[in-house]
Amino acid sequence: xxxxxxxxxxxxxxxxxxxxxxxxxxxxxxxxxxxxxxxxxxxxxxxxxxxxxxxxxxxxxxxxxxxxxxxxxxxxxxxxxxxxxxxxxxxxxxxxxxxxxxxxxxxxxxxxxxxxxxxxxxxxxxxxxxxxxxxxxxxxxxxxxxxxxxxxxxxxxxxxxxxxxxxxxxxxxxxxxxxxxxxxxxxxxxxxxxxxxxxxxxxxxxxxxxxxxxxxxxxxxxxxxxxxxxxxxxxxxxxxxxxxxxxxxxxxxxxxxxxxxxxxxxxxxxxxxxxxxxxxxxxxxxxxxxxxxxxxxxxxxxxxxxxxxxx
Ligand code: UDP
Ligand code: MG
Numbered sequence: 001x002x003x004x005x006x007x008x009x010x011x012x013x014x015x016x017x018x019x020x021x022x023x024x025x026x027x028x029x030x031x032x033x034x035x036x037x038x039x040x041x042x043x044x045x046x047x048x049x050x051x052x053x054x055x056x057x058x059x060x061x062x063x064x065x066x067x068x069x070x071x072x073x074x075x076x077x078x079x080x081x082x083x084x085x086x087x088x089x090x091x092x093x094x095x096x097x098x099x100x101x102x103x104x105x106x107x108x109x110x111x112x113x114x115x116x117x118x119x120x121x122x123x124x125x126x127x128x129x130x131x132x133x134x135x136x137x138x139x140x141x142x143x144x145x146x147x148x149x150x151x152x153x154x155x156x157x158x159x160x161x162x163x164x165x166x167x168x169x170x171x172x173x174x175x176x177x178x179x180x181x182x183x184x185x186x187x188x189x190x191x192x193x194x195x196x197x198x199x200x201x202x203x204x205x206x207x208x209x210x211x212x213x214x215x216x217x218x219x220x221x222x223x224x225x226x227x228x229x230x231x232x233x234x235x236x237x238x239x240x241x242x243x244x245x246x247x248x249x250x251x252x253x254x255x256x257x258x259x260x261x262x263x264x265x266x267x268x269x270x271x272x273x274x275x276x277x278x279x280x281x282x283x284x285x286x287x288x289x290x291x292x293x294x295x296x297x298x299x300x301x302x303x304x305x306x307x308x309x310x311x
Contacts, residue, residue, distance in 0.1 A: 005036075005037040007038035007090070007091055008040075008087035008089030008091070009027055009031065009041065010041045010084060010092055010095070011023065011041070011043065011095055012079030012083060012097065013042060013044050013045060013047060013055070014044075014045040014047055014051075015047045015208070016047070016205065017047070018204035019099055019205065020051060020055070022203060023103070023203075026099070026104075027040065029103075030103045030104055031106070038089065039064045039066055039089060040058075040064050040065045041066045041068060042058065042059075042066070043068045043080070043082050043083045044069045044070060045070050045073050045076065045079040046070045046071065046074065047073075052307075066086055066087075067309060068086050070304065070306065071304040071306045074304075076159070077179040077220075080159060081303065082305065084168050084171060084172055087168065089165070090165045091113050091162055091163065091164055091165065093163075094160065094162075094163070095160050098203055098205065099200060100201065100202055101200075105122055108195045109122065113162050117191045117192065117193040118191045118192070119186070119190050120194075120195060121154060121157045121160070121185070121192070121193075122196075122197050123154060123194040123196050124156040124158070124197065124198070125197065127156075137214060138156070142156070144218075145221055148226050148228040149183075150226065151186050153182060153183060154194055158199075160197075167185065171184055171185060177295045177299075177302060178224055178292050180217070180224050180225070182221075183221055223289060223292055229285045232282075232285075236278060236282075240278075
């Protein structure tokens with residue numbers, strides 16, 4: 001298919017062979033209702049199950065399917081970047097493979113796009129089948145990000161959204177390695193609107209986001225959009241210097257008057273350990289930023305593709 005389609009549907013997949021056939025059917029039915037041409041960009045993010053083969057099978061049967069097969073697992077952020085790179089539509093819909101985002105909502109996203117909105121993000125009003133812990137950490141995450149970064153991240157949004165071609169082109173120009181797609185698509189601006197939806201339980205398989213990956217993503221989001229953690233060191237530095245300046249003359253006067261309150265090693269030890277700990281923490285935070293700078297400087301590709309669409 002060489003004609004440019006009106007819509008692209010981009011789906012990152014990591015071990016989703018069980019969901020893929022059902023996803024394909026449901027997307028097919030939904031996109032039929034739009035009455036427009038469309039393509040299906042299926043990105044295999046280095047799955048170890050049969051996802052890649054299945055994608056190739058679909059591509060063989062249906063010329064709307066554009067297969068992008070990664071050489072290894074590069075993560076959902078990179079998979080979506082690849083999807084956007086290969087998508088050709090005037091509007092691009094990004095959706096998860098596990099059917100937690102009901103494909104039927106795409107029609108509502110498209111309706112908003114037709115009204116002239118350029119970033120239409122789906123916003124969860126309910127989350128089915130997710131643990132209390134996941135909901136709690138997600139809640140803390142959004143509030144923290146909005147507090148300390150320059151972007152105003154809408155609550156309870158995921159990857160699921162529609163982007164106008166102009167927005168996609170702008171996002172594709174951003175080559176940063178530690179990507180936070182949700183943040184980037186807000187950061188670019190344009191006319192944005194939310195569409196509320198109910199997030200379902202996973203169709204099959206398990207979440208690919210254990211706590212470790214969630215913490216990593218939160219760090220990427222924070223360091224990608226804020227210097228706040230670095231500034232905290234400065235604030236704390238001023239506060240502790242301020243306290244010492246006030247306390248030093250007090251202690252001297254007390255000692256001259258014969259007071260024994262600050263004799264002994266305990267108070268010295270506490271002060272040294274406390275400041276040592278604080279310094280180590282901020283060394284670590286500095287390291288987080290420096291490591292990210294290092295990744296940017298090395299400028300390795302965000303993903304490596306084993307197989308890609310022919311045109
Ligand atoms: N995914 C991916 N690469 C990864 C992890 C996940 O492409 O390294 C895909 C996954 O196949 C799914 C989507 O990203 O289509 C969302 O993942 P998941 O459902 O595990 O996340 P959750 O919904 O639990 O936040
Ligand atoms: Mg999911």
